[in-house]
Amino acid sequence: MTDRINTLIIKTPEGVEFSLRLAGPITRFLAWSIDLATIMALMSIINVVFAVLGVLSRDLAAAANIIGFFIISIGYGMLTEWFWQGQTVGKKLLRLRVLDAQGLRLQFSQVVIRNLLRFVDSLPALYLVGGLISLFNQRAQRLGDVAANTIVTWNPRITEPDLNQLLQGKYNSFHDYPHLEARLRQLVTPLEAQVAVQSIMRRDTLDPQARIALFREIRAYLETLVTFPQEATDGISDERYVRNVVEAVLRPNASSEISSKPPQTF
Amino acid sequence: MIIDLQKFITEERLYWTELEKVLNRLERKPDEKLKLGTLERFHYLYQRASADLAKISTFSAEPNTRQYLESLVGRAFGEIHETREKPHRLRPLHWFFNTFPQTFRKHLRAFTISLIALLVGAAFGGFTVIVDSSTKQILLPFSHLQGDPSDRVKTEESADTDRLEGAKSYFSSYLMTHNTKVAVFTLALGMTWGIGTLIMLFYNGVILGAVAVDYVMAGESNFLLGWLLPHGAIEIPAILLAGQAGIVLASALIGWGKPIALRVRLRKISNDLVTLICGVALMLVWAGIIEAFFSQYHEPVLPYTFKIVFGCVELLILAMFLGRAGRQKASQNAQSKE
Numbered sequence: 001m002t003d004r005i006n007t008l009i010i011k012t013p014e015g016v017e018f019s020l021r022l023a024g025p026i027t028r029f030l031a032w033s034i035d036l037a038t039i040m041a042l043m044s045i046i047n048v049v050f051a052v053l054g055v056l057s058r059d060l061a062a063a064a065n066i067i068g069f070f071i072i073s074i075g076y077g078m079l080t081e082w083f084w085q086g087q088t089v090g091k092k093l094l095r096l097r098v099l100d101a102q103g104l105r106l107q108f109s110q111v112v113i114r115n116l117l118r119f120v121d122s123l124p125a126l127y128l129v130g131g132l133i134s135l136f137n138q139r140a141q142r143l144g145d146v147a148a149n150t151i152v153t154w155n156p157r158i159t160e161p162d163l164n165q166l167l168q169g170k171y172n173s174f175h176d177y178p179h180l181e182a183r184l185r186q187l188v189t190p191l192e193a194q195v196a197v198q199s200i201m202r203r204d205t206l207d208p209q210a211r212i213a214l215f216r217e218i219r220a221y222l223e224t225l226v227t228f229p230q231e232a233t234d235g236i237s238d239e240r241y242v243r244n245v246v247e248a249v250l251r252p253n254a255s256s257e258i259s260s261k262p263p264q265t266f
Numbered sequence: 267m268i269i270d271l272q273k274f275i276t277e278e279r280l281y282w283t284e285l286e287k288v289l290n291r292l293e294r295k296p297d298e299k300l301k302l303g304t305l306e307r308f309h310y311l312y313q314r315a316s317a318d319l320a321k322i323s324t325f326s327a328e329p330n331t332r333q334y335l336e337s338l339v340g341r342a343f344g345e346i347h348e349t350r351e352k353p354h355r356l357r358p359l360h361w362f363f364n365t366f367p368q369t370f371r372k373h374l375r376a377f378t379i380s381l382i383a384l385l386v387g388a389a390f391g392g393f394t395v396i397v398d399s400s401t402k403q404i405l406l407p408f409s410h411l412q413g414d415p416s417d418r419v420k421t422e423e424s425a426d427t428d429r430l431e432g433a434k435s436y437f438s439s440y441l442m443t444h445n446t447k448v449a450v451f452t453l454a455l456g457m458t459w460g461i462g463t464l465i466m467l468f469y470n471g472v473i474l475g476a477v478a479v480d481y482v483m484a485g486e487s488n489f490l491l492g493w494l495l496p497h498g499a500i501e502i503p504a505i506l507l508a509g510q511a512g513i514v515l516a517s518a519l520i521g522w523g524k525p526i527a528l529r530v531r532l533r534k535i536s537n538d539l540v541t542l543i544c545g546v547a548l549m550l551v552w553a554g555i556i557e558a559f560f561s562q563y564h565e566p567v568l569p570y571t572f573k574i575v576f577g578c579v580e581l582l583i584l585a586m587f588l589g590r591a592g593r594q595k596a597s598q599n600a601q602s603k604e
Contacts (some may be wrong), residue, residue: 010340012339013347014316014317016316016317016320017337018319018340020340059432059434059436062433062436062439063435063436063438064439066436066440069367070443081347085293089524101529103343103344103345104347105344105345105348107350108540109537109538119451119454120462121455134412143454143457146513147456149532190332203532263585
């Protein structure tokens with residue numbers, strides 16, 4: 001199996017990188033299931049309309065039914081993806097989007113080709129061919145995506161933890177060293193900050209031994225980035241140390257709020 | 267390096283909003299041509315947002331701002347670095363009378379391969395029936411073709427009722443959609459390096475050859491031509507064009523002797539594939555109507571000569587259309603490019 005990447009990084013000629021998170025086969029299958037349900041719903045509406053037409057001519061109603069089903073089943077993906085910039089109902093609900101694989105503007109021909117090639121991707125049933133190929137493809141592309149040069153991205157909803165509630169009311173000795181806090185903000189990567197936040201949020205679910213080991217490890221790493229004077233770190237637990245760092249990094253304005261309050265012991 | 271994040275965001279947000287407005291406008295009106303001043307400003311805003319993204323990328327505190335900027339830079343990147351033409355306003359007549367036949371001629375070699383695959387299949391089917399007529403039970407998937415052709419002709423010619431009465435539109439729409447599905451499938455199988463496309467063409471050829479030889483051997487050539495030509499004159503070329511599209515796709519996938527990347531090769535043919543398959547769909551709509559409303563009526567209702575002449579005229583018009591239409595326009599375009 002080729003190495004799968006969850007993120008596609010596009011580097012512009014200006015030297016700036018932006019990343020696109022690729023959608024996996026399971027999410028895409030779920031989106032397709034929603035789309036299938038939508039197509040079925042549209043069909044049942046059309047059936048009712050054509051049933052009325054059947055009063056005039058049963059032959060015409062049957063013909064319109066066949067053509068209607070054909071147009072909806074083939075045209076649904078094309079029209080929605082074109083008019084909603086790469087999204088269908090299922091993709092909208094699951095926050096997926098079809099994009100050009102080079103980050104360029106999605107063309108109508110690309111939308112048409114990736115939808116026409118569903119005929120092969122859906123073989124023998126339930127998108128087995130497309131699903132298997134996307135599992136082995138580095139960019140999680142099914143055959144239609146390869147031919148159309150498209151990718152399907154996932155835009156996760158960023159739910160920021162309620163840091164005010166999480167960190168509120170505690171004296172942070174690091175606020176006395178704003179220049180070191182600024183240094184921390186430069187050096188801690190977004191991923192590292194998220195690791196620290198998640199550790200604090202999930203601390204109560206951890207086994208006591210694991211909790212101690214985890215915060216010890218995170219503190220040890222953070223200390224390699226910035227060293228605070230001994231008076232700022234003396235007597236504070238590893239967990240407290242990580243909390244202080246999270247606050248310094250993610251709530252840069254908190255220092256001014258808290259410095260006006262009398263220090264609290266903990 | 268950002269020292270004061272709030273100040274940075276407050277100062278830069280104005281430029282981001284301006285860039286977003288330009289992007290929204292461009293996405294809403296793809297036809298619009300920006301003036302030089304606006305273009306320069308757009309490029310400046312893009313570069314500024316790119317620089318901001320580079321600055322904020324390492325900053326942990328603002329994942330939302332980073333994501334917003336990534337999406338903004340991504341959209342602007344697509345607009346600025348896209349070299350393909352923007353989609354034109356829909357011009358169906360121009361597309362049908364110029365783009366479609368021009369695209370067909372552009373890929374004549376693929377059409378020839380498609381034709382050869384069908385002819386080889388037809389020869390195989392015909393030869394098999396000559397050698398052993400019982401093989402048509404296996405080769406022909408339709409029950410009405412498995413019997414004796416002369417019996418069928420007698421039944422059809424002596425029919426005193428219209429068996430399609432009250433079902434012509436239904437039958438016609440069934441044929442249109444079924445044949446279009448087969449055509450799209452033939453195109454899509456181009457992704458199997460063309461092997462699937464060639465098999466589909468060969469298989470269709472086998473059926474055609476077997477039926478043709480069976481009816482000719484039974485002395486029913488007139489019936490055969492009168493029955494098949496009116497719709498087949500369009501339907502068979504349509505399947506050939508779908509095969510042509512599949513082979514164009516396969517050849518871009520394989521890329522023999524083309525020192526360019528796969529994605530560039532696929533990008534180059536994407537419009538042509540869509541043009542060919544849309545043309546094929548139109549041809550199959552016509553063929554479906556003719557097959558349901560015309561082809562199924564035989565002598566004495568409709569004389570075979572009339573049906574054969576009708577089919578020949580269709581074939582001639584199609585050949586002239588695909589061979590000649592849009593030639594002037596193409597040469598004018600070439601001259602203007604020079």
